[in-house]
């Protein structure tokens with residue numbers, strides 16, 4: 456248990472504090488926890504209950520995050536603690552993300568591990584980055600930041616896989632320590648309200664903050680039938696990404712029913728194809744289809760001459776044909792962090 460960052464006591468609040476780590480800005484009374492259920496007010500001091508409590512760790516292909524323009528073909532050491540600031544009805548990792556909220560009577564699970572031990576594990580596993588992922592890394596930001604600072608000193612890069620629902624201050628803080636960020640852009644305001652019990656605007660703000668801080672950003676949208684798959688909804692997402700930078704890769708992924716959202720069916724392949732087309736029409740240079748066997752749908756193609764630069768199947772890189780940072784055929788510079 457470590458003292459939390461980004462909170463302030465509330466003047467005249469009888470020991471209550473306000474947490475500014477994420478955009479919920481929870482008011483937390485003495486003895487209570489915030490919405491994420493992993494930050495607790497003890498005697499007017501806010502503590503992180505998940506510092507160093509690792510609930511999942513695994514060496515993954517970087518493509519699994521998904522990041523397609525960030526050291527393709529490399530392995531990343533993925534870690535998570537329990538908890539999340541969202542309550543998405545379709546969460547695929549709900550057993551760990553929602554556990555602290557659903558079972559406050561039980562201890563928060565996790566194996567004690569120091570930041571140095573995480574960096575050592577990453578190196579031993581042959582990973583040249585650490586990903587803070589599976590659950591929402593914002594809620595374990597203090598631990599992620601300490602790991603990231605040590606990793607950077609060791610020449611290991613840092614990746615956030617995030618819902619982007621941060622406060623501007625915490626986003627700017629972690630942006631100084633991470634190299635890449637895959638951010639979910641899940642839908643419109645109604646989707647965030649009804650499915651995630653959150654808001655859209657802070658997510659859009661985080662995307663802009665990360666980009667302007669020089670972090671490599673890719674966006675993922677899980678397309679769910681009946682919830683965020685209308686042409687207008689997809690177009691709004693694509694237009695927003697294009698307004699920030701047309702070189703931001705957009706991953707549009709097929710949904711499989713999970714957790715509480717079992718009534719929505721699998722996303723038809725045709726919808727994913729339509730989303731890819733929508734992204735390209737909006738001017739995005741790199742649009743990828745995910746969770747679907749679509750020939751070429753995961754390949755990185757030169758926007759100048761259509762030359763296949765990185766060929767993939769699922770999370771596997773089948774071949775790379777890039778010269779430094781450029782297309783070997785037409786010489787166009789391809790945005791990303793290439794090894």
Ligand code: SF4
Nearest residue numbers: 474477480481489491
């Ligand atoms: S991180 Fe977000 S959800 Fe958790 S206590 Fe702070 S403001 Fe609330």
